[in-house]
Amino acid sequence: MDISLSQCFIAVDDHDQALAFYRDVLGLEVRGDVGAEGMRWVTVGSPAQPGVNIVLEPPLADPNATDEDRKAMADLLAKGMLRGVVFATDDVDATFERIRAAGAEVLQEPVDQPYGVRDCAFRDPAGNMLRFSRPRER
Secondary structure (H helix, E strand, O other): OOOOOOEEEEEOOOHHHHHHHHHHHOOOEEEEEEEEOOEEEEEEEOOOOOOOEEEEEOOOOOOOOOHHHHHHHHHHHHOOOOEEEEEEOOOHHHHHHHHHHOOOEEEEEEEEOOOOEEEEEEEOOOOOEEEEEEEOOO
16 A cells, blocks of 8 residues: 655635745745635645645635634634644755745744754744755765
8 A cells, every 4th residue: 555645734814925925935836726615725736746735725624613613723823823834945045045035934044953854944924834854964
C-alpha cells in the first residue's frame, strides 16, 4: 500500500488577501477557486509538486455550524492558534528575505535548529504560522 499527501487545509478569513500572499509572495500556482453556500475554497500548490494541494478554506467550512462555533473558530484564527504548514526550500535565507521584503509578519529569523534543520517562520495574512526549512548540511 502506497500512501502520499494529496491536500491539506489552511483556514483563512480573507481569500483575496490570502491569495495575494500564497500566489504573489510565495509563488504558488492557483489550481482552483470554488464557491458554495456563501463560502469559498481556493486551491494553490507548488509547480514542483503537482499532486499536492493546499486548500485555503473558511475558518469553519461547515454550513451547519452554529454562530457560536463560527465565532470560536474566528477567534482562534485571529490569535494565530490554528496550525499552518511547513514548506521545504533550498535556501532558507533567500526565502526569508523575499517574504520579509513583501511585508509578512516575521515570527522567527533563519536559525539552525538542534533537530537538524535551518528554518524560519512567518504569519500569513490570516495569522497562521508558516515555517520554511531545509535539512542542515553536515
